[in-house]
Amino acid sequence: NLSACSSKLAFMHPMWQEPLAIPGGDRQSPIDIVVRKSVFDPQLRPLKVQYDPRTCQQIWNNGYSFLVEYDDTTDKSTVKGGPLEDQFRLCQFHFHWGENNAWGSEHSIDRRLFPAELHLVHWNSDKYSLFEEAVIEENGLAVIAVFLKIGKRHEGLQKLVDALPAVRHKDSLVEFTKFDPSCLLPENIDDYWTYAGSLTTPPLTEAVTWIVMKRHIEVSHDQLAVFRSLLFTSAEEQVQRSMVNNFRVQQAVKGRTVRSSFT
Ligand SMILES: NS(=O)(=O)c1ccc(C(=O)N2CCN(Cc3ccccc3)C2)cc1
Numbered sequence: 703n704l705s706a707c708s709s710k711l712a713f714m715h716p717m718w719q720e721p722l723a724i725p726g727g728d729r730q731s732p733i734d735i736v737v738r739k740s741v742f743d744p745q746l747r748p749l750k751v752q753y754d755p756r757t758c759q760q761i762w763n764n765g766y767s768f769l770v771e772y773d774d775t776t777d778k779s780t781v782k783g784g785p786l787e788d789q790f791r792l793c794q795f796h797f798h799w800g801e802n803n804a805w806g807s808e809h810s811i812d813r814r815l816f817p818a819e820l821h822l823v824h825w826n827s828d829k830y831s832l833f834e835e836a837v838i839e840e841n842g843l844a845v846i847a848v849f850l851k852i853g854k855r856h857e858g859l860q861k862l863v864d865a866l867p868a869v870r871h872k873d874s875l876v877e878f879t880k881f882d883p884s885c886l887l888p889e890n891i892d893d894y895w896t897y898a899g900s901l902t903t904p905p906l907t908e909a910v911t912w913i914v915m916k917r918h919i920e921v922s923h924d925q926l927a928v929f930r931s932l933l934f935t936s937a938e939e940q941v942q943r944s945m946v947n948n949f950r951v952q953q954a955v956k957g958r959t960v961r962s963s964f965t
């Protein structure tokens with residue numbers, strides 16, 4: 703099945719060597735969400751997402767993905783409700799994608815992989831004062847994951863796609879403003895799965911409440927092709943490597959329960 707292939711593939715294209723020991727290591731991400739094993743929780747409230755496009759600052763290639771970074775010095779762009787007890791501030795969003803449209807997402811639904819996955823990263827501003835503090839704390843982060851499927855062109859995404867050639871190489875950065883990331887959310891954000899997990903890139907800390915949207919968004923084949931024109935490597939390096947397959951292999955669920963906000 704594809705996910706086995708993608709894990710073999712990840713072996714063939716290891717973005718990084720998976721560390722042997724991970725702190726705790728019993729709530730790692732990503733995972734396969736087995737729908738029939740998820741548990742409906744009627745106490746899960748609707749998500750309240752409030753993003754201010756004026757907090758959008760820059761876009762940069764960090765050598766894993768490209769990050770669109772937001773000013774998180776005030777509570778202007780936040781998420782609360784859903785499984786969250788506190789208010790979380792948006793600090794950045796990024797994507798993971800494959801070398802082709804057969805795989806690329808980090809999470810899967812009943813082993814179904816998607817060509818790409820969006821992560822909107824937030825940190826708990828009720829409890830901490832900086833992302834760097836929250837990233838090592840139990841309930842420090844909340845990441846909203848949205849699957850991407852190939853279909854019609856996503857008008858809102860195009861402004862982002864047009865900026866990508868300027869951050870082709872690792873460590874390149876350009877100003878990027880007035881982008882409202884709510885345009886990347888599906889119409890219905892009330893249907894999601896949620897579970898306790900980790901960052902999927904180093905330091906892999908077990909600080910994340912994952913909120914995985916049931917509904918996907920559509921982007922065009924050509925839009926996703928521009929993601930694949932990015933490079934893992936900096937301008938100085940002799941050998942340039944295409945930024946593709948920047949997903950982590952799936953991790954053991956280890957007795958965790960995945961809750962659903964819908965029946
Ligand atoms: N794929 S994911 O959504 O799980 C995700 C991955 C990375 C990040 C992220 O912004 N950083 C991870 C650590 N990094 C730098 C850092 C910061 C503090 C301490 C140590 C290192 C930043 C956030 C979410």
Ligand SMILES: [Zn+2]
Nearest residue numbers: 796798821902
């Ligand atoms: Zn991610």
